[in-house]
Structures are given as C-alpha cells and as structure tokens.
Amino acid sequence: MFGSRSSRGESVTCIACGESIPRSEAREYDKHGDRWDRRNKTFEHLCKTCFAELCQQPRDGLETTLDAAGAGEADQKTFLRRFRELSEGDARRD
Structure with a gap:
C-alpha cells in the first residue's frame, strides 16, 4: 500500500523543474488521473515547490x-x- 521499502532511498526527477530529489521528498503525479490504481504503473514526480505552484488551485470565491x-x-x-x-x-x- 505504501510502496516498497527499497524505493524509499531512491532519487527521482521533478518533471517540472528537472531537479533530482529524494523520492521521500517528492509528490507523485499520475498523468492518467487515477493514482489509486497502482498495478503495472509508474509515476512521474514533482518536487514539493513545483507541486504547490502547479497543482494547488485557489478555491476562494x-x-x-x-x-x-x-x-x-x-x-x-x-x-x-x-x-x-x-x-x-x-x-x-x-
């Protein structure tokens, strides 16, 4: 459910800025919009800064x-x- 223990130490690349970051500090991005179905799927990743800038839309109003x-x-x-x-x-x- 939470991913394999071996993936915790790996590095991933942010698809927005290209920065290499530890997997534990990244946010998963599923371009198909179904992040809960994890079978046979690889995820792309965003660093926390890019995730906040690109994925968090204001809801005021x-x-x-x-x-x-x-x-x-x-x-x-x-x-x-x-x-x-x-x-x-x-x-x-x-």
Missing part, C-alpha cells in the same frame, strides 16, 4: 464564480465561456 457563470443553468458552451471570462478577470485583478 469558487462557488460565487460558478454561480455567476450559470453552473447548472446555462448550456455547457455558455457556462465555460462565462467561467473563463470571470476567472481571467480575477487573474487581472491580482
């Missing part, structure tokens, strides 16, 4: 943005356009 974009009411194309416009507007304010 998400519910308000979803509502304003018409989640559950507008058709998919309209919702996605509105959501993108609202999200880009937030990025410009930062």
Whole structure:
C-alpha cells in the first residue's frame, strides 16, 4: 500500500523543474488521473515547490464564480465561456 521499502532511498526527477530529489521528498503525479490504481504503473514526480505552484488551485470565491457563470443553468458552451471570462478577470485583478 505504501510502496516498497527499497524505493524509499531512491532519487527521482521533478518533471517540472528537472531537479533530482529524494523520492521521500517528492509528490507523485499520475498523468492518467487515477493514482489509486497502482498495478503495472509508474509515476512521474514533482518536487514539493513545483507541486504547490502547479497543482494547488485557489478555491476562494469558487462557488460565487460558478454561480455567476450559470453552473447548472446555462448550456455547457455558455457556462465555460462565462467561467473563463470571470476567472481571467480575477487573474487581472491580482
């Protein structure tokens, strides 16, 4: 369940920055999105810094943005356009 003991001392390479780091200090990345099914699978890795920058999305105001974009009411194309416009507007304010 927690990986083999022999893998604990190995080094891996961060797919974002290329830094070589101990496996114990890395975060697994599964490009297929199913990290729980581990059979016959190899994982790519991210260092903690890249993981925090690339994978942790802010959620403040998400519910308000979803509502304003018409989640559950507008058709998919309209919702996605509105959501993108609202999200880009937030990025410009930062």
